[in-house]
Amino acid sequence: GENVEQHPSTLSVQEGDSAVIKCTYSDSASNYFPWYKQELGKRPQLIIDIRSNVGEKKDQRIAVTLNKTAKHFSLHITETQPEDSAVYFCAASIAGRRALTFGSGTRLQVQP
Amino acid sequence: SQTIHQWPATLVQPVGSPLSLECTVEGTSNPNLYWYRQAAGRGLQLLFYSVGIGQISSEVPQNLSASRPQDRQFILSSKKLLLSDSGFYLCAWARQWARDTGELFFGEGSRLTVL
Numbered sequence: 001g002e003n004v005e006q007h008p009s010t011l012s013v014q015e016g017d018s019a020v021i022k023c024t025y026s027d028s029a030s031n032y033f034p035w036y037k038q039e040l041g042k043r044p045q046l047i048i049d050i051r052s053n054v055g056e057k058k059d060q061r062i063a064v065t066l067n068k069t070a071k072h073f074s075l076h077i078t079e080t081q082p083e084d085s086a087v088y089f090c091a092a093s094i095a096g097r098r099a100l101t102f103g104s105g106t107r108l109q110v111q112p
Numbered sequence: 113s114q115t116i117h118q119w120p121a122t123l124v125q126p127v128g129s130p131l132s133l134e135c136t137v138e139g140t141s142n143p144n145l146y147w148y149r150q151a152a153g154r155g156l157q158l159l160f161y162s163v164g165i166g167q168i169s170s171e172v173p174q175n176l177s178a179s180r181p182q183d184r185q186f187i188l189s190s191k192k193l194l195l196s197d198s199g200f201y202l203c204a205w206a207r208q209w210a211r212d213t214g215e216l217f218f219g220e221g222s223r224l225t226v227l
Contacts, residue, residue: 006155032214034214034215034216036216042220042221043202043218043219043220043221044156044202044216044218045218046215046216049214049215051214089155089156091156093214095214099144099146099158099161099171100158100214100216101158102148102155102156102157102158103155104154104155105154105155105156
């Protein structure tokens with residue numbers, strides 16, 4: 001089955017700085033890579049996703065990059081704000097064939 | 113629009129007692145349904161998923177079980193809880209894999225403490 005590794009487990013940045021979270025996956029057949037944000041005590045919610053036919057995707061201050069050869073993908077948040085503080089999860093799946101496998105999560109703290 | 117509800121939101125149970133968590137989805141038909149568990153400070157572990165009524169796939173061996181008695185109802189059960197069953201349980205739904213966009217929609221979660 002799929003195995004997803006996520007680093008770092010915690011990340012503290014100053015407001016306005018950039019944050020980068022990295023994930024690797026094991027199954028080369030995986031083709032769908034979403035990122036979820038979970039605020040304290042709440043449900044995870046999708047913030048951005050990327051499919052294997054695309055190398056990069058951007059949505060305002062967040063972007064995701066995918067390197068299929070190396071089997072890793074990353075989340076980039078620019079101009080961080082205190083409301084970005086949350087736990088972020090990466091995940092991987094074979095769309096239409098297998099459930100999402102999640103990474104262990106990264107706790108991001110943005111210091112005002 | 114689609115909504116997902118799960119209950120109870122919190123519960124405290126003694127070791128050895130039974131468990132039943134329920135989840136229902138509204139506004140869609142034939143969804144894929146999932147149960148995930150999140151231990152304190154940990155990631156999301158897939159426990160069960162279902163692609164149809166009565167069809168349950170188990171991802172990890174444990175003393176938990178799942179059932180799908182109706183199209184939009186998913187139940188997580190245990191006959192005898194263990195201390196290690198404590199955690200935050202999340203029900204989720206997604207569109208059928210044949211029309212899959214990939215996105216999972218999570219319920220509000222059920223926080224279980226086993227004492």
